[in-house]
Amino acid sequence: MQVKTERQVALVTGGSAGLGLELVRTLATEGWTVVTDGRDRTRLTAAAERDNVVPVPGDVTDSEHRLALAAVVHDLGRLDLLVHNASTLGRSPLPPLRDVGIDDLRKVWRANLGAPLVLTGALLPQLIESRGILLSISSDAAIEHYEGWGLYGASKAGLDHVTLTFGAENPEITAYAVDPGDMRTQMHQDAFPGEDISDRPLPATVVPHLMALLEQRPASGRYRAHDFATPDAAVSAGATPK
Known part of the structure; x- marks a missing residue:
């Protein structure tokens, strides 16, 4: 019901980990109800430590799991933000x-493009109804070589x-492809096996920039997370935060 x-x-x-977890x-x-998933049930359950987080264990490349995600969203009756964060190196x-x-x-x-494509299509009516935001976590590797x-x-x-074509085809929503920059995550460590990546910033430092993006809500487009100043950064620069 x-x-x-x-x-x-x-x-x-x-x-369940990294930027998605933060x-x-x-x-x-901030008071949102958050539906989230992950392949490791134990780690996902531990991550969903707040009452308003709904964990749905599974692999986003699995069609039955995507149906389960869509069913949870349907039961909640709305969708204001869809974030495609899950990916594989x-x-x-x-x-x-x-x-x-x-x-x-x-x-x-399948993980980085196919699953986001079909999941967005499945949830598009709810996103349109709420005039919501579609946010895909990209990479500088999408434009650099x-x-x-x-x-x-x-x-x-x-x-x-x-992502941006969904935005062009559906002007009721706002669509973003966002490069978060290098981060100290397991996936980034896997890209550099045996190397010290402790100089990379933690994912938690990126989230305030994503929240600033959501608050400012510019036109659909491709952005870098650090293009959006956080309130603390604005204060340090002498500006008055909104």
């Missing part, structure tokens, strides 16, 4: 494109295109 909540509702994929926690603290160490095979392509593109990052970067370039 559908019972429409008065709270704003967000669905954040990949919310974003889920922040949204929940592919093989580690990162292979050059000459060594990439169809199995590599299938794995990376780094050795070993070709397959991942191509998948993120595709995600950017799909």
Whole structure:
């Protein structure tokens, strides 16, 4: 039975670790009801420590799991924010494109492009009704060309295109592809096996910029998270925060 909540509702994929986890926690603290998923049931359950976080264990590339996510959103009666955060790097160490095979392509593109594409389509009516926001976590590899990052970067370039096309086709929503910058996450560590990545900022430092983006709500487009100043940054620069 559908019972429409008065709270704003967000669905954040990949919310059991890294940037997804920090974003889920922040949204929940700000009073949102947050639906989130992850493949590791134990870690996801531990991450969903607030009453207004709804964990749905599973792999976003699985069609039955996507149906389960859509069912939870339907029961809540609204969707104000859809965040495509879950993704995969592919093989580690990162292979050059000459060594990439169809199995590599299938794995990376199903997670990074296919799943967001079909999940957005399934949830589009709710997002349109709320005049909500579609936010896809991108990468600088989508527009730059780094050795070993070709397959991942191509998948993120595709995600950017799909996300912003949804926005162009549905002017009732606002669509963003956002580059969060380098972060100290397990996925980034997997990209540099054996290297010290402790100089990268923690995901928690990126979330305030994403929240500033949501608050300012500029036109649909591709942005860098750090293009959006946080209130603390505005104060330090001598500006008056909104």
